[in-house]
Amino acid sequence: MTVQGSTPVARKKIAGHVGFSNLPNQIRRKSVKDGFQLTVMVVGESGLGKTTLVNTLFNSQICAPREVPHPAADRPTTVAIENIQADIEENGVRLRLTVVDTPGFGDFVNNSTSWNPILESIEQRYEAYLQQEHRVRRTKLVDNRIHACVYFIQPTGHSLKQIDIEFMRRLHHRVNLIPVIAKADTMSEEEILDFKERILSDLAFHGIQIFQAPVYEDEDEESIQEAEEIARAIPFAIVGSENFVRTRDGRMVRGRAYPWGVVEVDNPEHSDFGLLRKLLVRTNMEELREHTNNVLFEAWRTERLLAMGFTQDPSVFQEVSPADELHQQRELHEAKLAKMEAAMKEVFREKVEIQEQKLKQSEVELYARHKEIKDALDKQREDLLRKRAQLEAGGSPDASRKKPFNFRG
Ligand SMILES: Nc1nc2c(ncn2[C@@H]2O[C@H](COP(=O)(O)OP(=O)(O)OP(=O)(O)O)[C@@H](O)[C@H]2O)c(=O)[nH]1
Numbered sequence: 001m002t003v004q005g006s007t008p009v010a011r012k013k014i015a016g017h018v019g020f021s022n023l024p025n026q027i028r029r030k031s032v033k034d035g036f037q038l039t040v041m042v043v044g045e046s047g048l049g050k051t052t053l054v055n056t057l058f059n060s061q062i063c064a065p066r067e068v069p070h071p072a073a074d075r076p077t078t079v080a081i082e083n084i085q086a087d088i089e090e091n092g093v094r095l096r097l098t099v100v101d102t103p104g105f106g107d108f109v110n111n112s113t114s115w116n117p118i119l120e121s122i123e124q125r126y127e128a129y130l131q132q133e134h135r136v137r138r139t140k141l142v143d144n145r146i147h148a149c150v151y152f153i154q155p156t157g158h159s160l161k162q163i164d165i166e167f168m169r170r171l172h173h174r175v176n177l178i179p180v181i182a183k184a185d186t187m188s189e190e191e192i193l194d195f196k197e198r199i200l201s202d203l204a205f206h207g208i209q210i211f212q213a214p215v216y217e218d219e220d221e222e223s224i225q226e227a228e229e230i231a232r233a234i235p236f237a238i239v240g241s242e243n244f245v246r247t248r249d250g251r252m253v254r255g256r257a258y259p260w261g262v263v264e265v266d267n268p269e270h271s272d273f274g275l276l277r278k279l280l281v282r283t284n285m286e287e288l289r290e291h292t293n294n295v296l297f298e299a300w301r302t303e304r305l306l307a308m309g310f311t312q313d314p315s316v317f318q319e320v321s322p323a324d325e326l327h328q329q330r331e332l333h334e335a336k337l338a339k340m341e342a343a344m345k346e347v348f349r350e351k352v353e354i355q356e357q358k359l360k361q362s363e364v365e366l367y368a369r370h371k372e373i374k375d376a377l378d379k380q381r382e383d384l385l386r387k388r389a390q391l392e393a394g395g396s397p398d399a400s401r402k403k404p405f406n407f408r409g
């Protein structure tokens with residue numbers, strides 16, 4: 001059965017019970033309709049076992065069986081970035097798992113730009129998602145973004161190599177980084193523990209952030225234990241194998257046979273492979289998806305829009321409580337009322353002033369008229385008084401000319 005480019009449904013449990021059908025109900029209900037979808041990328045130096053891990057993850061039955069090459073023949077190397085996809089179904093719940101296999105670097109003398117195709121691929125996927133978001137009809141978004149990047153570290157037992165540091169420094173703010181120690185079967189248990197510590201301190205020293213598997217205290221005992229186990233084991237010590245071998249006690253297991261015994265892929269005592277698989281498809285699947293969408297993609301989008309000359313108004317993202325909004329609206333309304341009142345008062349004052357002016361004017365006119373009449377009356381009175389005085393003085397020169405009172409003729 002081949003999977004490259006196609007999406008066969010493997011209606012079998014991969015290496016026993018994976019457990020995504022046991023996810024909390026709330027998450028399940030949300031995802032059950034369309035199924036879960038997760039995209040994982042494997043990155044690292046050439047020959048560290050990326051392709052082998054992908055095949056181990058999907059189980060050899062899902063992937064195309066590889067021809068066993070002659071020991072003298074060249075090892076097959078991955079030449080292009082390729083998707084391997086499978087729908088896994090468990091108790092009626094679907095998981096569409098896509099693993100992106102990348103060609104290893106380290107083959108070239110100059111590795112300084114070897115991260116470019118990887119970064120480009122990650123950003124192109126963001127770009128494709130952004131374009132869909134910008135469409136008017138956004139009913140069905142196809143999410144091909146990388147939710148997790150499994151980074152392979154050579155089992156040197158020393159510290160991280162310069163190329164690892166350079167690579168992870170460029171990747172960590174674009175993708176959830178999950179560092180793994182490749183071919184852990186080549187190291188002893190103590191060496192692995194020691195190497196894990198050294199890797200973590202190197203990463204911290206260089207400020208490289210890897211995916212932090214959270215432990216939620218309010219979950220049941222078993223889940224907390226599992227989450228703690230996963231968080232403690234990072235960077236995972238990985239053993240991959242597509243082959244089944246017979247153990248000394250006669251079991252057929254996926255593993256690697258050595259003269260001294262068999263290293264079993266699915267045995268937690270031998271390899272952290274099981275924990276890596278649990279982290280990806282069960283315990284932290286939702287966190288990987290959420291962190292990719294809410295943090296990494298958002299940061300990329302902001303950088304992208306800024307580069308295009310858009311600035312974002314941060315106030316549009318501020319949450320407004322309805323009470324605050326009501327309060328603000330009331331204040332605005334009150335300010336508007338006060339302004340209207342002030343304008344009305346002004347109009348009123350102007351009208352009053354005009355009326356007062358008019359009144360004053362007519363008062364002046366009235367006074368002038370009053371004075372005129374008074375003057376005329378005063379004059380008349382004076383005349384009369386003068387005439388009376390003349391009459392009283394008698395013998396007035398014109399008194400004889402005055403007609404008697406009852407003169408009729
Ligand atoms: N000892 C050991 N060998 C492994 C392991 N995984 C893979 N190998 C062997 O390492 C060789 C390279 O494995 P690949 O999976 O082709 O490596 P790759 O990382 O895909 O390499 P490129 O495609 O060139 O980047 C093969 O011979 C595998 O059998 C492992 O966990 N332990």
Ligand SMILES: [Mg+2]
Pocket residue numbers: 050051052077078101102103104
């Ligand atoms: Mg490969």
